[in-house]
C-alpha cells in the first residue's frame with residue numbers, strides 16, 4: 001500500500017510549509033514519546049522533540065526518500081536524544097564545580113519544571129515496575145537503549161530499527177537480547 | 192559462553208516477525224537445542240513483562256505548550272485559517288446515522304449512473320487516455336462535482352462518528368469508499384484539474400486522496416486508534432470547508 005506520508009513529503013520538499021506542518025502534527029506525539037523514552041523526562045523530551053523537528057525541517061531537501069519519512073524522522077529523533085544525553089553528562093560534570101543559583105525563585109521554578117519529569121528520586125523499594133524498567137534502560141549504552149525502546153515501546157520491526165540506528169539487523173537483535181536479560185537480572189536483584 | 196547461531200531468532204520469534212516456514216523451523220530447532228530453549232525461557236517472561244508496561248503520560252499543560260510551540264513554528268496552513276467546522280455545523284444539519292448511510296449509498300448509485308451516462312456520451316476521438324482508459328478531457332464537470340459531493344459525504348460521516356459510537360461503522364465507510372471507486376475517480380479528476388491547470392483544485396484533490404487512502408487502509412486491527420487519527424486529520428485539514436468552497440460555485 002502507498003505510504004500516506006509520501007505526498008506531504010513531496011509537497012514539503014517543494015517548499016510547501018503547510019505540508020511540513022501537517023507532517024509535524026502527524027508525528028508530534030510519536031516523536032515526543034520516543035524522546036521521552038530516550039531521555040527519561042518530559043521536560044527534556046519536548047526540547048529534544050522540537051530540536052528533532054527543526055533538524056528534519058532543515059534537512060528535508062537532502063532527504064533522499066530511500067527510507068520512509070517515518071524511519072528518517074525516528075533516526076533524527078534518536079540522534080538528537082543521544083546528543084542531548086551526551087551534552088547533559090558534560091553539563092553535569094561541569095556543574096559539580098559551580099555554585100548553585102543564588103536566586104531562590106529561579107531554583108524553585110527549575111525544580112517545579114523538572115518535577116513532573118524527574119525519574120528517580122524515590123527509594124528503590126518504592127519503584128514500581130515501570131520505573132524500574134526506565135531506570136535500567138538509563139544504564140544501557142545509548143544504541144542498545146534506543147534499540148530496546150524502539151522495539152518494546154514503539155513496536156518497530158527489527159529491519160526498521162536497523163535503518164534508524166544505521167546498523168545491521170543482527171546487531172539490533174543482539175541489543176534487544178542483552179538489554180532484556182540485563183533487565184531480568186535487575187528485576188531479580190531489586191525484588 | 193558458547194552460543195548457538197540461531198539464538199538471535201528468539202527476538203524475531205517473540206515479536207512475531209518470522210513467516211510461517213521460519214516459525215515452524217525455529218520451533219523445531221527449539222525442541223532440539225537446549226541452549227536456545229534455556230535462553231528463550233529466560234528471555235520470554237521478562238520480554239512479556241516489559242511489553243505490557245505503559246509509559247507515564249505527560250501533564251496536559253506541558254503537552255499543550257509543546258503542541259502550541261510546534262504549531263507556531265510549523266503551521267499546517269499557508270494562508271487563511273478559518274473555523275471550517277463551526278461553519279459546517281452551522282450550514283449542515285446532521286441527520287441521524289442510518290439516514291446518512293442511506294443517503295451516501297443513494298448518492299453513490301446516482302454517481303455511478305451519471306458517471307456511466309457521461310462516459311457513453313463522450314466523443315469517440317480521444318487524444319490521450321489515462322490509465323483508466325477514459326480521455327481526461329471528457330470527464331465532465333458533473334463528475335467532478337459529484338465526486339466532491341460524494342467525498343464530502345463520506346468525510347462528514349467519518350468526522351461525525353464519535354469515538355464512542357461504534358467504530359465498526361468506520362470500516363463500512365472504508366468499504367464504501369472502495370465500493371465507490373473513489374480513489375480511481377480521484378485520479379480521473381486530477382487529470383481534469385491538471386488539464387485546466389487549476390492549482391487550487393489539484394491541491395484539494397491531493398489532500399482528499401491522502402485522507403481517502405487512509406480511510407481505505409483502515410483495518411480491524413488498528414481501528415480505533417486509526418479512526419481517531421483520521422478524524423483529527425479531517426478536522427484539522429479544513430478539507431470539508433474547501434470542498435464546500437468548490438461545490439458551492441461553478442468549477
Ligand SMILES: [Zn+2]
Pocket residue numbers: 195196197198220224225226227228
Ligand atoms: Zn540453538
